[in-house]
Amino acid sequence: MPEPLAGQVLLSARSQAKSASEFVLGAIASKLAGTPVANDQSDDDPLLGLLSDEPELADFIERSAMQSREARPLRAGGE
Numbered sequence: 001m002p003e004p005l006a007g008q009v010l011l012s013a014r015s016q017a018k019s020a021s022e023f024v025l026g027a028i029a030s031k032l033a034g035t036p037v038a039n040d041q042s043d044d045d046p047l048l049g050l051l052s053d054e055p056e057l058a059d060f061i062e063r064s065a066m067q068s069r070e071a072r073p074l075r076a077g078g079e
Contacts, residue, residue, distance in 0.1 A: 002057070002060065002061065002064070004054065004057045004060075005050070005051075005057060005061065006020075008050050008051070008054065008057070009023060009024060009050060012049075012050055027050075
């Protein structure tokens with residue numbers, strides 16, 4: 001996890017008196033349990049809320065994920 005994101009996760013977790021792992025797992029579980037959040041309701045999304053003040057970090061994470069996907073496709077193999 002990139003350092004700026006790890007710092008945001010720790011701050012958010014501490015604000016809820018949780019460990020970083022508990023916070024991330026809870027955010028993922030609540031996201032998976034709920035319906036997709038429309039763009040105008042993104043303030044209620046715990047995952048997007050982590051990056052609300054860090055647009056550059058969001059761009060970095062997206063770019064990093066796409067570069068990893070290009071280098072290592074999910075379905076690499078003998079097709």
